[in-house]
Amino acid sequence: MALSRDWMYENNGGTCVAIAGADYCVVAADTRLSIGYSIYTRDYSKICKLTEKCVLASSGFQGDIKALQKNLAAKHLIYQHQHNKQMSCPAMAQLLSNTLYFKRFFPYYAFNVLGGLDNEGKGCVFTYDAVGSYERVGYSAQGSGSTLVMPILDNQLKSPSPLLLPARDAVTPLSEADAVDMVKDVFASATERDIYTGDKLEIVILNASGVRREFMDLRKD
Amino acid sequence: MGDSQYSFSLTTFSPSGKLVQIEHALTAVGSGQTSLGIKAANGVVIATEKKLPSILVDETSVQKIQLMTTNIGVVYSGMGPDSRVLVRKSRKQAQQYYRLYKEPIPVTQLVRETAAVMQEFTQSGGVRPFGVSLLVAGYDDNGPQLYQVDPSGSYFAWKASAMGKNVSNAKTFLEKRYTDDMELDDAVHTAILTLKEGFEGQISGKNIEIGIIGADRKFRVLTPAEIDDYLAEVE
Numbered sequence: 001m002a003l004s005r006d007w008m009y010e011n012n013g014g015t016c017v018a019i020a021g022a023d024y025c026v027v028a029a030d031t032r033l034s035i036g037y038s039i040y041t042r043d044y045s046k047i048c049k050l051t052e053k054c055v056l057a058s059s060g061f062q063g064d065i066k067a068l069q070k071n072l073a074a075k076h077l078i079y080q081h082q083h084n085k086q087m088s089c090p091a092m093a094q095l096l097s098n099t100l101y102f103k104r105f106f107p108y109y110a111f112n113v114l115g116g117l118d119n120e121g122k123g124c125v126f127t128y129d130a131v132g133s134y135e136r137v138g139y140s141a142q143g144s145g146s147t148l149v150m151p152i153l154d155n156q157l158k159s160p161s162p163l164l165l166p167a168r169d170a171v172t173p174l175s176e177a178d179a180v181d182m183v184k185d186v187f188a189s190a191t192e193r194d195i196y197t198g199d200k201l202e203i204v205i206l207n208a209s210g211v212r213r214e215f216m217d218l219r220k221d
Numbered sequence: 222m223g224d225s226q227y228s229f230s231l232t233t234f235s236p237s238g239k240l241v242q243i244e245h246a247l248t249a250v251g252s253g254q255t256s257l258g259i260k261a262a263n264g265v266v267i268a269t270e271k272k273l274p275s276i277l278v279d280e281t282s283v284q285k286i287q288l289m290t291t292n293i294g295v296v297y298s299g300m301g302p303d304s305r306v307l308v309r310k311s312r313k314q315a316q317q318y319y320r321l322y323k324e325p326i327p328v329t330q331l332v333r334e335t336a337a338v339m340q341e342f343t344q345s346g347g348v349r350p351f352g353v354s355l356l357v358a359g360y361d362d363n364g365p366q367l368y369q370v371d372p373s374g375s376y377f378a379w380k381a382s383a384m385g386k387n388v389s390n391a392k393t394f395l396e397k398r399y400t401d402d403m404e405l406d407d408a409v410h411t412a413i414l415t416l417k418e419g420f421e422g423q424i425s426g427k428n429i430e431i432g433i434i435g436a437d438r439k440f441r442v443l444t445p446a447e448i449d450d451y452l453a454e455v456e
Contacts, residue, residue, distance in 0.1 A: 082330060087322070094323035 009061050009109045010035060013196025014046055015145030016057035017183055018115035019157070020123030020138050024176045024207040027115035028183045029057045029143075030191070030218060032199040042199035042220065049211065050076060054089040054116035055204050056096070059143030060130070061109035068108050071099055089116035093126040093134060100132030107131050111142040116206055123206075145190035145197040152186050180205065184216055191218045242350055243343055246299075246372035249352040250384060253298040255419055256285075257383035257391055258356040259412050260367040264405035264435035265358035267296040267367075268412040269385075270420065271430050286432040286442050290315045293328055293359035294432045294440035298385035299372075300352035307351060311335045328359035332368040332376050340374025354384045360438045387419030394418050405435050413448075413455050425449065 003010065013034040018027045033044040047057045048069045056072070058065040075095060079087050087095070093114050100108055112128040127140035139157050141149035160168040174182070183203060191198045198221070203214040235241050256269035269285050286296045287304075289311045297304035314334045318326040335355070342348045350372040357368045369384065370376040381399045383391035398411050409431065417424050426445030434440040443451075 082333070083327065088324070091322040091324050095321055098321055 010063070011060060011109070011144075012040070012062045013144045014059040015141065015143040015149060015187070015190055015194065015197045016046060016059050016111070016113045017141045017149055017153075017186060018057060018113045018125040018127075018139065019153070019174070019179045019183065020115065020125040021176060021179055022173050023117075023121055023123065024179070024205060025055075025115040025117060025123035025125065026176070026179045026183055026203060026205050027055045027057050027113065028187065028201060028203040029059070030145075030187060030197045030199060031202055032196065033062060034196050037195075039199075045202055047202055047204050048073075049204070050092055051086045051089070051116070052211065053206060054087070054092045054114065055206060055211070056112060056114050057142075058110045058112045060111045064108040065110045068099065068110050068112075072096060075099070088119050089114070089124055089126075090118055090136075092116070093124075093136070096126075096128065097132040097134045100128065100130065104131050111146075113140050113142050115204075117208075121208060141186075143197075145187075145194040148190045148194055149186045152189065153182075156182060176205065176207065180214065187216075187218060240343060240373070243373045246350040246352050247354075250299040250354045250372065251386070251388065253300070253353075253385045255383065255385040255387045255391060255416065256296045256298045256356060257381070257395070257412060257415055258296070258358055258367045258369075258379065259381040259395070259399065259403070259408040260358075260365050260379065261403045261405045261408035262401070263365065264360065264408070264433060265365045265367050266405065266408045266412050266431060266433045267294060267356050267358045268416055268429060268431045269296045269298070270416060271428050273428075280427055284430070284442065286430050288440055289331060289357070290325060290359075290440075292325060292361060292434065292438040292440055293331060293357060294434060294442075295355050295357050296430075296432065297353040297355050299354060303351040304353045304355065307335060307338065307353065307355065310338055325361065327361050327363065328357065328366045328368070329363070331359070332357050332370060336370050336374045336376045338374075339370060339372060343373060356382060356384065358432065358434055358440070360434045360436070360440075365434070383415065390419055391415050405433060409433065409451055410455050413451055417455075424452065426452065 014030050016029040029046040031043050033040040049055050107130045114126040118124045125137050126134050128134045139153050187201045198218045201216040201218050205212045254270040258267040287308050288294050315326045339351050343350045355370045359366050367379045368376050369382050381395040394415050426448035431443045
């Protein structure tokens with residue numbers, strides 16, 4: 001649907017995933033930008049670094065997403081001027097929630113996943129809806145391929161219920177390398193069946209040593 | 222007072238470059254009851270005289286030292302009602318900060334915002350400056366902190382400070398007694414001794430108020446019984 005006065009949104013597609021570990025966080029998104037059944041570009045980053053410890057990946061209407069990223073970056077700059085330090089990831093999570101709800105009656109068409117390191121250095125992932133409802137989780141997927149990705153992540157990463165008898169151990173902690181491999185696998189799978197996901201995968205890894213970026217090719221069809 | 226012909230309007234400076242209303246506000250503060258604060262190595266103490274206008278006043282209903290947040294407390298010298306308005310505004314600002322960042326507001330940020338409010342009232346039409354100076358005591362990730370905020374909106378961090386009637390004697394006393402490695406209990410004793418210096422009449426748990434905050438980051442006002450215990454230790 002083209003932009004007009006009564007429909008001001010577009011969906012540019014794409015999938016975003018994040019996985020939190022004991023001392024790292026992996027945030028990944030494909031780089032395809034679509035409209036309808038066409039591709040605008042195969043090389044568009046949906047991932048934005050907000051602070052040294054906090055990265056935002058968003059899928060949906062990239063026009064709104066660009067505005068949202070600018071909004072958050074500006075608020076973060078003011079915070080740095082006033083506090084003489086960067087915002088923590090949980091604080092940025094709350095700020096994003098408030099920023100989204102502020103436009104409750106004309107929402108940002110953005111489906112966000114925020115990933116980073118919390119105040120103790122542990123990985124954290126926050127997942128959002130379009131109007132700011134959020135929750136801290138161990139892993140999440142948003143976007144056009146999220147329904148294909150989430151069941152796989154649940155199968156691999158979900159903790160067994162504490163109500164089970166006999167009691168089962170919590171999931172063994174995932175290493176950073178295993179998390180990156182898992183992300184590559186789920187994207188390869190999502191690319192097979194979701195037409196809006198593909199071209200290239202961008203992976204951002206945050207840990208105590210800083211921020212690292214990796215790329216992987218995906219199917220271009 | 223050669224400047225008085227300019228003191229009817231806040232938006233004009235007097236020829237000497239002063240904002241006379243602010244000078245008057247500081248005079249109001251200077252004639253208020255003495256209050257003081259001391260920053261220790263592991264906490265902060267603030268204290269004030271609580272002289273009531275008559276023995277018929279129910280002193281248990283009066284509380285001059287108040288909480289701005291669970292880890293920040295405040296005492297004033299000057300006009301009580303003005304202080305209540307500021308405390309109210311500051312509490313709201315602290316809560317708004319929490320709603321935005323889900324983190325308790327740092328002491329420096331709350332002091333800055335409170336000071337900004339006080340400055341607004343020196344530059345807006347139809348209002349007068351607040352007739353109080355505040356001593357803000359808090360404990361956050363940067364440790365124990367003590368700030369003084371004046372009617373002009375300027376604020377300073379102090380290791381120890383006093384305001385109100387007996388300010389010069391009290392400050393001299395504090396300068397002699399203050400050490401950087403004081404513990405909170407020592408600071409409370411020193412605060413009591415400083416109040417005692419200029420106190421008219423018999424000092425007791427009923428006519429002074431003391432608030433403390435330690436490494437537990439919970440600001441609380443001492444009960445009269447606890448104050449009496451400290452007084453006994455001092456004597």
